[in-house]
Amino acid sequence: MSVEKQQLNEQFNELKAQFSAQPYPDIKQRIRLLKQLKSQLIAAQDALTDACSKDFGYRTSFDTILGDLLPTVKAITDLINHLPTWSRASKRAAGISLWPSKVLVNYQPKGVVGVVAPWNYPIQLALIPVVTALAAGNRVMLKLSEYTPHTNAVLQQIVAQSCAKDVTLVEGNSQLAAQFTSLPFAHLLFTGSTHVGKQVMSAASKNLTPVTLELGGKSPVIILPDANIKTVAKTLLFGKLTNAGQICVAPDYVWVPETMQHQLIQQLCELYRKHFKQGVEAKNLTSIISAQHYQRLCDYLHDAENLGGQIINPLTVTQQDALKHRLGLHLITNVNEQMKVMQEEIFGPVLPILSYRELGEAVNYINDHAHPLALYVLGHDRTNIEYISQVTQSGTFAVNDMLMQVTAEQVPFGGIGESGMGHYHGIEGFKTFSHARNTLLSGKFNPRIGLLLKQYPLLVKLLTWWYLRK
Incomplete structure (x- = not known):
């Protein structure tokens, strides 16, 4: 030993x-x-x-x-x-x-x-x-x-x-x-x-x-057609950049209506430039925990680019610092399933963006993959929200919010499946x-034991009538 x-x-x-x-x-x-x-x-x-x-x-x-x-x-x-x-x-x-x-x-x-x-x-x-x-x-x-x-x-x-x-x-x-x-x-x-x-x-x-x-796993975001894209961008940035995305319920990839994708990217870049204009030198951006995890994220970006993905850097200044293992926001479009970034949990400030024409495309994709720890819906159409809630499974479910469901003390937190x-x-x-210990308390008066020991016919008839009646 x-x-x-x-x-x-x-x-x-x-x-x-x-x-x-x-x-x-x-x-x-x-x-x-x-x-x-x-x-x-x-x-x-x-x-x-x-x-x-x-x-x-x-x-x-x-x-x-x-x-x-x-x-x-x-x-x-x-x-x-x-x-x-x-x-x-x-x-x-x-x-x-x-x-x-x-x-x-x-x-x-x-x-x-x-x-x-x-x-x-x-x-x-x-x-x-x-x-x-x-x-x-x-x-x-x-x-x-x-x-x-x-x-x-x-x-x-x-x-x-x-x-x-x-x-x-x-x-x-x-x-x-x-x-x-x-x-x-x-x-x-x-x-x-x-x-x-x-x-x-x-x-x-x-x-x-x-x-x-x-x-953990890959927690998806579905943006509905009626969503306010500026509000959506704020919510996504908060969810993806808090702790530099190193959160088990951080958004891992986003589904957005095809007609709103350009708008979403524009808003994300504008907001990022506003709040993190110094890039990796920003004091409101947490570092990646280690050089090993930093390199893992860089490998994801290189792999995605090699497989046809477009990497969008919201800033003109550098977004990477290998010495201090700091990484700024990187958006990825033209995403496909062969990319490591779509196969592994990201755990960092890298966000793949996919588009859909019909809501069912996003829902089917989520259902065809392992159940996530979190599923986020951004939008207000109650019919669509209820539909997504009923036909998907996830550990947690949040509408028009992100990460904060974990901080609610009075509700359970946990995953499902993988x-x-x-x-x-x-x-x-x-x-x-x-x-949880099953406890049966019987007192001095307990005629049931004697009746059961004798297999008393009337007791059998009474219980049969009580439990087997239609």
Whole structure:
């Protein structure tokens, strides 16, 4: 056994022993833990902002505060406010066959939960699963991304000062991640690519560990003929340039009516020149996380151009800086399916634009490909919106907005098909990390047992009449 594997086992066993010693932390204790973590998180906001910027090479404070820190604090506040209600036993109807007993569903902690966090939102996507699992009464092992060492160091301090006995943080490369996912967790949540998600699910299956997979895929945008093209351009730029497009629900490609394509490109370029006129030197543009991912995006652009795509650069100044791995907005037209940019999740400020004559062309294309994590519709025709909603499947669905559906605390977040399985956020998250225990309560007076033991004919006739009547 490797040193890393042995250490992981020891950390897991220590948390398991902690859970065995207190398998059901009371609700006040859980809330107290969440408040401590929230307090430490708020106190460390400047340190986290600086650390994230170092990890990315440069990251705007907007992307860290609005995209990472605030959603995490909001999620903790929501858990604190709703936990007393969510954790109550749920009364269910027992039915005549179980009279005079009562039936309940009790929500129990599962045990030691594993969380594998990605690099793109190293605060939110690490801590929201953790705090949700803690709210459900579990202990947590969190595997942090090796791409964000500075942020990880601050998170280590936050955990040490708030919940060190309940949460263990782990850092390491993909090899350690594979060993991590092979541990016999009570539940495992992974956020990352579909390719790696399949490996995670395979590793978890050996221990029959239930998994929640938050993956990605290619999230499409459909622009309807009645859309205001200026508003559409603003929405698209926000969705594509927030965190430099390094978001699992970022728009991956756009379908626009053929007669509106030129207008859309013109508006996108004008808006980009207005808000990002300095290109890669702009202080409101986050860097690509690493030279490796920067090169991957450049390869997509070269591949698209070689296969007949037209690359549109909204600025005359350079839009690429390999040394600082910074990349500005690049639009692609004359798109075809052979291009890598239409086969792989982009995860960067590159936007393919396709046109349609009939709305059904866009819908059929989406349905012929893997279900996306997000589907966006920009326009106001209720008939068309309802049609798209009914005939497509996606993890999330947003109309005339972008990205923000993920920040709604009271609704579940998760994918479908290749974009993931399972949910968290809100009460669905609490239930994901809880065991819903079927509980039957019978008192001193319980004549049913004696009647069943005797196979009493009248009881059989009564139940047969009650349940089999037309």
